[in-house]
Amino acid sequence: MSEQEIRVPDLGGADEVEVIELLVSAGDSVEAEDPILTVETDKASVELPSPGAGKIIKLTVKVGDKVKEGDVVGTIESSGESGGSDDSAGEPEAKAEEKTETESSSKGGAEPDASKPAPKKKSGGSRTEVVLVPPLDGMEDVPVIEINVSEGDTVEADDALVTVESDKASMEIPSPFSGKVVKVLVAEGDKLSEGDKLLELSVAEDGGDGDDDVEESSDQDDAPADSGQDAKSEAEADDKATPKEPAARSQSAVSEPPAPGAGVHAGPAVRKLARELGADMARIKGSGPKSRILKDDVQNYVKSQLQQAQQGSAVATGSGIPGVKLPDFSQFGDIEKEAMSRMMAVTAANMQRSWLNVPHVTQFEDADITDMEAFRKSQKAAGEKKGVKMTPLPFLLKACATALAELPQFNVSLDMERKEVIRKQYVHIGIAVDTPNGLMVPVIRDVDKKGLWELAAESAELAQKARDKKLKPAEMQGACFTITSLGGIGGTAFTPIVNAPEVAILGVSKAAMKPVWDGSGFQPRLLLPLSLSYDHRAVNGADAARFTSCLSRLLSDLRELLL
Numbered sequence: 001m002s003e004q005e006i007r008v009p010d011l012g013g014a015d016e017v018e019v020i021e022l023l024v025s026a027g028d029s030v031e032a033e034d035p036i037l038t039v040e041t042d043k044a045s046v047e048l049p050s051p052g053a054g055k056i057i058k059l060t061v062k063v064g065d066k067v068k069e070g071d072v073v074g075t076i077e078s079s080g081e082s083g084g085s086d087d088s089a090g091e092p093e094a095k096a097e098e099k100t101e102t103e104s105s106s107k108g109g110a111e112p113d114a115s116k117p118a119p120k121k122k123s124g125g126s127r128t129e130v131v132l133v134p135p136l137d138g139m140e141d142v143p144v145i146e147i148n149v150s151e152g153d154t155v156e157a158d159d160a161l162v163t164v165e166s167d168k169a170s171m172e173i174p175s176p177f178s179g180k181v182v183k184v185l186v187a188e189g190d191k192l193s194e195g196d197k198l199l200e201l202s203v204a205e206d207g208g209d210g211d212d213d214v215e216e217s218s219d220q221d222d223a224p225a226d227s228g229q230d231a232k233s234e235a236e237a238d239d240k241a242t243p244k245e246p247a248a249r250s251q252s253a254v255s256e257p258p259a260p261g262a263g264v265h266a267g268p269a270v271r272k273l274a275r276e277l278g279a280d281m282a283r284i285k286g287s288g289p290k291s292r293i294l295k296d297d298v299q300n301y302v303k304s305q306l307q308q309a310q311q312g313s314a315v316a317t318g319s320g321i322p323g324v325k326l327p328d329f330s331q332f333g334d335i336e337k338e339a340m341s342r343m344m345a346v347t348a349a350n351m352q353r354s355w356l357n358v359p360h361v362t363q364f365e366d367a368d369i370t371d372m373e374a375f376r377k378s379q380k381a382a383g384e385k386k387g388v389k390m391t392p393l394p395f396l397l398k399a400c401a402t403a404l405a406e407l408p409q410f411n412v413s414l415d416m417e418r419k420e421v422i423r424k425q426y427v428h429i430g431i432a433v434d435t436p437n438g439l440m441v442p443v444i445r446d447v448d449k450k451g452l453w454e455l456a457a458e459s460a461e462l463a464q465k466a467r468d469k470k471l472k473p474a475e476m477q478g479a480c481f482t483i484t485s486l487g488g489i490g491g492t493a494f495t496p497i498v499n500a501p502e503v504a505i506l507g508v509s510k511a512a513m514k515p516v517w518d519g520s521g522f523q524p525r526l527l528l529p530l531s532l533s534y535d536h537r538a539v540n541g542a543d544a545a546r547f548t549s550c551l552s553r554l555l556s557d558l559r560e561l562l563l
């Protein structure tokens with residue numbers, strides 16, 4: 001381990017440059033040549049690379065500082081693993097310079113030597129093509145914002161070579177050939193127009209990457225089969241007469257300009273990070289100078305997207321609606337946090353799913369159960385003998401089974417994907433049971449075929465099993481309809497949530513004595529409030545009113561149940 005200063009390398013001729021972004025902090029581990037900070041000249045931004053692998057001890061500059069070649073910007077404790085090995089520790093500047101030389105030709109330090117011709121060279125199985133800027137949708141003098149390749153890189157046809165950006169959009173200029181980059185002729189910040197020279201590409205005659213022979217070898221007189229140019233024109237290819245074909249091909253391959261606002265300012269490392277994380281840079285707000293997007297901006301963006309997705313999926317179950325944001329409740333007073341029980345989490349998800357998927361409407365009706373209550377009470381002694389308590393629930397079950405038979409559109413489920421209505425030939429009814437662990441809905445099967453005592457016994461047994469957590473999964477499945485009775489507790493009406501894929505649920509509130517006009521006077525009658533919520537896709541309002549009227553009729557006169 002040894003300490004080594006991180007110095008500003010050769011800046012391609014720029015005197016003093018401004019630090020616009022710190023890419024690491026004290027304590028960060030870096031590899032050799034990882035970017036440490038970004039500086040900006042009047043032409044381009046350049047990332048200063050780490051001279052070796054190791055741990056950053058400190059950075060001695062901050063954003064906005066001006067630095068020049070040779071300035072110390074920080075210290076690194078070299079791990080001696082790669083480029084930052086002890087061998088190189090003594091020569092950090094040489095390392096940095098080496099990197100900068102590569103970068104300055106590709107990222108903005110050096111001006112392209114416009115005076116130098118751009119000959120088409122060929123040697124052995126490869127030729128050198130000069131890639132020109134294709135038509136830019138009528139735009140001229142469009143600045144280069146990113147060079148996507150460096151000398152020595154192998155590219156495929158259509159790989160992005162450079163990115164240019166107008167005030168409206170940014171677009172990538174693709175490679176017209178597969179090959180190896182011999183020389184980059186532009187720098188970030190350069191302004192390009194159609195026909196300008198971009199770079200030299202060594203292209204294999206056999207369609208490979210033109211890897212090897214890039215030196216000039218004019219003794220090879222085989223002109224490229226498709227160029228139509230002779231050896232003389234190759235030697236003079238220093239102007240717009242350089243092969244036109246690549247430019248034409250480039251035009252067809254120029255990517256569609258992104259939507260307005262997609263133009264972004266960011267350094268290559270930030271762009272790379274965004275690409276790796278799959279972040280759309282057009283959506284990220286830059287906090288750097290001139291709204292430049294910094295690494296932190298990308299990370300914060302991805303973090304917020306993840307948080308939103310997590311909150312959204314917890315509550316929205318795929319509906320795409322935004323989640324509810326929670327404040328820090330502890331700012332208002334003491335709080336305690338407790339994990340949801342599994343049952344609560346499942347119930348919450350089911351409720352959410354039903355509420356979001358089912359267009360709910362609730363129909364209200366009062367049933368006169370004065371006579372039914374008189375009958376029910378008359379059965380008390382019989383019930384004690386049988387060991388069964390007769391509550392209003394079995395009557396409700398029986399009445400609902402009869403109503404479902406009369407109005408079978410309530411005994412269906414909808415398959416929206418297949419656009420089918422599934423009609424059920426059985427009558428299984430769920431009963432909502434309030435338990436210390438939460439709501440459970442055991443199902444009584446074939447309600448239409450069972451008598452009141454049987455229904456009373458079975459509902460009591462299932463309710464007890466629910467409270468004792470002894471229900472089997474099969475005992476909670478297969479319902480066609482649900483009854484949720486809060487009558488033993490209180491309330492005058494409520495709007496229950498349909499237990500999808502059922503299409504209706506009956507809420508029952510507490511019966512109360514009320515004056516009812518009989519045509520000549522008010523009579524005291526026991527009225528049972530009914531609240532029928534239904535899926536308006538499956539059931540229309542008139543049928544819902546028919547259903548509650550039917551229930552009211554059946555409960556008011558039990559003889560109706562026999563018909």
Ligand code: CAO
Binds near residue numbers: 394432435484496509
């Ligand atoms: N009006 C007036 N009194 C009623 C009544 C009504 N609608 N329904 C029941 N009662 C009376 C019963 O007659 C009984 O009184 P007595 O002991 O004097 O006879 C008392 O209330 C208690 O009845 P119960 O609740 O024990 O029995 P039940 O058969 O009516 O109900 C069950 C069983 C399982 C439905 C009920 O115990 C229960 O858990 N209800 C809550 C359901 C629930 O939480 N729904 C909400 C779901 S959505 O969040």
